[in-house]
Amino acid sequence: MAQAWRCKGLRWSPDGPELAWGGGRRSPLTWGKRVAFGVAEGGVRTCVGARGHACPVRAVVPGRSTGARCEECARLDRAHSVAADTIADDPRPYHVYLAWFGPGMTKVGITALERGSARLLEQGAISFSWLGTGPLMAARRTEELLRAALRVPDRIPYADKRAVRSELPTSAAERAAEVQDLHARAVALPAWPESLTREPCQPVDHAAVFGLTDLPAAVGEVSDLVAGGVVSGRLVAAAGPDLHLAVEGGVVVVDTRLMTGWELVPVGGEGGELSVPVREFKRRDVSVQDGLF
Incomplete structure (x- = not known):
């Protein structure tokens, strides 16, 4: 019987994307590499715990949950999250950034x-620039300033990010245009926190890092994994937590957050066919911008 591994999700190293596994093992991913694994027969998806601690009850969690945590572990994880705005005394300096996804x-x-x-790599940002540097609370105030004064969101749904990856502008300059415009408007705001140092706009482009050049449009996305199911395909791109795999019939997107909490096993040889639930991929009209302001 093949040894089962617990996936900890997609990680971004200086050399590119890697799948992280329990015990510290990493599987580097390169374009064209076959990604193939099966979900253990008769297995269930269990909570991944919080803050480095295992779930005390090994609670069963839904297959479609990207967090893979039970209610109590999710509460504990969020209570210690900077993103949840529950930590006010973190002494570390922070960057404020502007990130563009389409x-x-x-x-x-x-x-x-x-x-x-x-x-930025973890979020799948196609282009980004630093905006300022300073203490946590000053960075938080700057976030709120941009939301209130310029109507800039602090979250973009992953579904929207995925929907445009194969139809992005072809040049880095075009991909950076919205970041540059917004950066100029942001640093000119009069209520800028005094303890936050403005930084020049220097856009960084991740299109090549993610493998998005000439990316084929996706035809589907994995909705969840199931016991006994198989995922198998050739890697054509990776962005944020997502793998874009070429399978029979086209490209399918796999959100690696759906892999956490399952016991996964290797698939030998050339691997099996994709045998997990896949929903039709919904595209977004990129000719009509939603508008930032």
């Missing part, structure tokens, strides 16, 4: 300075 989809966010651009 036409009409630019958001503001913050990330610890020590993390560099890791957060």
Whole structure:
């Protein structure tokens, strides 16, 4: 019987995307590589715990949950999350950034300075620029300032991000245009926190890092994994938590957050056919921008 592994999701290293597994193992991913795994027969998906601790009751969680946590572990994880705005005394410096995911989809966010651009890769940002650097609360106030004054969101749904990846502008300059425009408007706001240092607009483009050049349009996306099911395909792109796999009939997107909590086993040889639930991929009209302001 093949050894089962617990996936901890997609990680972004300086060398590119990797699948992380329990015990510290990493599986580097390269374009064209076959990604194939099966879900253990008779298995159930269990809570991944919180803050590095296992779920005390090993609660069963729904297959379509991207968080893979039970209600209590999700509450505990969020209680210690900077994103939840529950930590006010973090002494670390923070970056405020502007990230672009497609036409009409630019958001503001913050990330610890020590993390560099890791957060932007994890979110699947196609283009981004730093906006400022300073203490946590000043970074938070800047986020709120942009939301209130310029109507910039702090979240973009993953479904919207996925829907435009194969239809993005072809040049890095075009992909950076909205970030540059918004950056200029943001640094000119009069209520800018004094303790936050403005940074120049220097867009960074991730299209090549994600493998999005000439990316075929997706035909489907995996909705959830099931016991005994198989995922198998050739990797053509990866962005944020998503793998774009070429399978028979086209490209299917796999959100690796759906893999966490399952016991996964290797699939030998050339692997089996895709045998997990797949829903039709919904595209977004990129010719009409939603508008930031």
